[in-house]
Amino acid sequence: MVPPILWRCLRMPHIIHPLKPRLCLHNFTTTPPFSAKPLKPKGPPTSSKMNPGKQRMQSNKVHVKKKPILVQKPAYEVGQRKELRKRIVLSNTNAIPVVLPTMTADLIGNEDAAGAMFALPSGEGDTIVDRLRALEAFQTKQHWPFFYRPCTLFRRETVEVGRLLERVVKWEAAGEDGRVNERAILHGYYGCGRSILLLQAMTWALQKEWIVIAIPNAQDLVIGHTEYEFEGSSHLWLQKASTTDLLNRVLKANRKALKGMKLSQSYRLGRIDEVRKGDSMERVLETAVLDPLLAWDAFNVLLGELGLPGSPPALFTLDNLNQISIPSKYRDQAFNAIHSHDLALPNAFLAYLSGKRGFHKGVILAATSSKCSRTLALDAALECREVDPYERLDPRIGPSIEGAQIIRVDSLSKEEAKGLMDYYNQSGIMKDPVDIATFNEKYAVSAGNPRDLFGTCLRMRQ
Amino acid sequence: MVNLYGVQVAENQLVHKALRSFFGIGHSVADRICAKFSIHKTARISQLTQPKVTAITLEMTKMVIDTELKRKIADNVIRLKDIGTYRGKRHALGLPVRGQKTKKQIVCARRFNRLRTNI
Numbered sequence: 225m226v227p228p229i230l231w232r233c234l235r236m237p238h239i240i241h242p243l244k245p246r247l248c249l250h251n252f253t254t255t256p257p258f259s260a261k262p263l264k265p266k267g268p269p270t271s272s273k274m275n276p277g278k279q280r281m282q283s284n285k286v287h288v289k290k291k292p293i294l295v296q297k298p299a300y301e302v303g304q305r306k307e308l309r310k311r312i313v314l315s316n317t318n319a320i321p322v323v324l325p326t327m328t329a330d331l332i333g334n335e336d337a338a339g340a341m342f343a344l345p346s347g348e349g350d351t352i353v354d355r356l357r358a359l360e361a362f363q364t365k366q367h368w369p370f371f372y373r374p375c376t377l378f379r380r381e382t383v384e385v386g387r388l389l390e391r392v393v394k395w396e397a398a399g400e401d402g403r404v405n406e407r408a409i410l411h412g413y414y415g416c417g418r419s420i421l422l423l424q425a426m427t428w429a430l431q432k433e434w435i436v437i438a439i440p441n442a443q444d445l446v447i448g449h450t451e452y453e454f455e456g457s458s459h460l461w462l463q464k465a466s467t468t469d470l471l472n473r474v475l476k477a478n479r480k481a482l483k484g485m486k487l488s489q490s491y492r493l494g495r496i497d498e499v500r501k502g503d504s505m506e507r508v509l510e511t512a513v514l515d516p517l518l519a520w521d522a523f524n525v526l527l528g529e530l531g532l533p534g535s536p537p538a539l540f541t542l543d544n545l546n547q548i549s550i551p552s553k554y555r556d557q558a559f560n561a562i563h564s565h566d567l568a569l570p571n572a573f574l575a576y577l578s579g580k581r582g583f584h585k586g587v588i589l590a591a592t593s594s595k596c597s598r599t600l601a602l603d604a605a606l607e608c609r610e611v612d613p614y615e616r617l618d619p620r621i622g623p624s625i626e627g628a629q630i631i632r633v634d635s636l637s638k639e640e641a642k643g644l645m646d647y648y649n650q651s652g653i654m655k656d657p658v659d660i661a662t663f664n665e666k667y668a669v670s671a672g673n674p675r676d677l678f679g680t681c682l683r684m685r686q
Numbered sequence: 687m688v689n690l691y692g693v694q695v696a697e698n699q700l701v702h703k704a705l706r707s708f709f710g711i712g713h714s715v716a717d718r719i720c721a722k723f724s725i726h727k728t729a730r731i732s733q734l735t736q737p738k739v740t741a742i743t744l745e746m747t748k749m750v751i752d753t754e755l756k757r758k759i760a761d762n763v764i765r766l767k768d769i770g771t772y773r774g775k776r777h778a779l780g781l782p783v784r785g786q787k788t789k790k791q792i793v794c795a796r797r798f799n800r801l802r803t804n805i
Contacts, residue, residue, distance in 0.1 A: 449728045555721035
């Protein structure tokens with residue numbers, strides 16, 4: 225409805241009083257009006273050099289003040305990342321300490337101890353763990369950082385490995401003159417604990433003051449990352465850098481035993497150096513470690529002396545046997561791939577494993593690996609099956625492990641798994657108490673595989 | 687710095703990579719040179735002995751690489767032009783040589799197909 229009076233009429237009439245001064249409106253400012261500077265007159269500045277016809281264009285670019293170029297420090301120093309990757313942590317103070325008996329040399333071949341956990345000897349003044357670390361017996365993915373101190377499970381296979389050592393120990397104790405060489409290959413599925421068995425054998429050997437020579441990863445010898453050189457007399461490819469590393473490890477781990485070894489005759493190292501009869505083996509290795517050119521000769525001196533009567537027993541181990549059963553990444557001068565058996569270090573080990581060479585008293589242990597491309601020839605040799613003549617298998621692999629005992633490393637038995645799971649529980653890895661239902665579930669899920677068992681025990685916690 | 691085939695190469699350079707920096711040496715040839723002198727694939731220039739560097743340089747002088755190879759290629763093209771072949775003409779015009787269409791996309795031909803006489 226339209227209002228009878230228009231809105232406009234309701235407005236007050238705009239009356240300007242003639243006497244009242246008109247209000248001067250200013251923009252808001254905090255400056256008092258008297259102290260303010262007079263406003264600049266508008267219009268183009270008189271002193272401007274700009275062409276008045278052209279309008280000055282403002283640049284759209286955002287001017288960022290340039291930072292001075294600094295030499296960036298690399299995030300990691302050379303070799304630092306490798307060190308981090310290979311660092312082995314063997315204790316965790318946050319884990320609950322578990323009181324366990326120590327794995328002493330008395331347990332060698334003891335069947336009653338099977339299924340129990342044992343701590344590696346790491347008491348005051350005991351350097352076994354350090355020596356094992358020097359031998360690179362511990363690996364990064366063996367879950368050592370979860371526990372207070374390194375402990376291992378005593379298994380049926382440990383008894384079998386122990387028996388090999390036991391035979392040599394008995395032979396030594398009986399004082400018999402003949403040679404005794406126990407040769408074995410640890411073979412099984414992935415994560416079944418072959419490397420740990422090598423570790424246990426090394427622990428015992430070090431406690432018995434044997435000379436332990438360990439090649440922790442055979443892959444390093446064949447991937448073509450270290451220098452190599454052909455030696456005409458033996459028709460082998462020497463790897464001096466790798467040999468020096470090996471001798472360094474042997475020296476660090478067996479210093480005491482090496483000190484007691486005296487040379488039975490004089491040897492020539494390289495072209496000039498000579499070691500005399502009666503010198504300690506430690507001195508020979510110390511000389512060789514400093515000069516890679518002498519390393520191979522010194523290694524041969526060590527092996528030669530260990531083959532003589534009166535020398536201490538020796539343990540020679542190699543992990544990842546599969547890696548030296550495939551062609552290496554090295555090339556000869558005619559660009560043919562060098563067979564791994566033509567490399568000096570694998571050749572030396574396989575000579576001992578196949579029984580061509582031998583210590584006076586010694587154990588030779590090799591462990592296969594599941595992280596390797598297929599090695600059909602080795603698989604056939606390990607299964608001891610007859611090879612079809614039409615199968616193109618490498619003919620050198622079979623004889624290289626001939627005569628070695630093959631120890632099948634199987635999955636854990638229920639008793640062993642129980643012992644291991646109790647240990648995990650006591651260490652605070654498992655949240656739930658180990659009752660029969662939990663145990664059966666985890667044992668079934670992991671199928672008794674130690675690596676999987678650890679995974680299943682840890683997974684429930686997350 | 688080490689003098690390899692007349693070029694100063696940094697000490698921390700991989701030997702394999704240093705070899706590949708020369709025109710005419712790729713992965714395959716570098717592999718073969720390394721194998722001939724028993725150089726492993728992670729070897730750096732600083733790890734080579736001086737006799738070995740000399741031997742590698744000597745080996746490289748026997749090969750047709752770098753400027754020599756470039757000149758050889760250029761000579762082949764000039765020969766084609768001189769005997770009046772179609773390929774030679776196309777090279778001289780900076781056009782595709784092997785029957786490609788020229789409506790568009792002949793950037794590579796413009797870049798590469800030239801008579802380079804000043805090598």
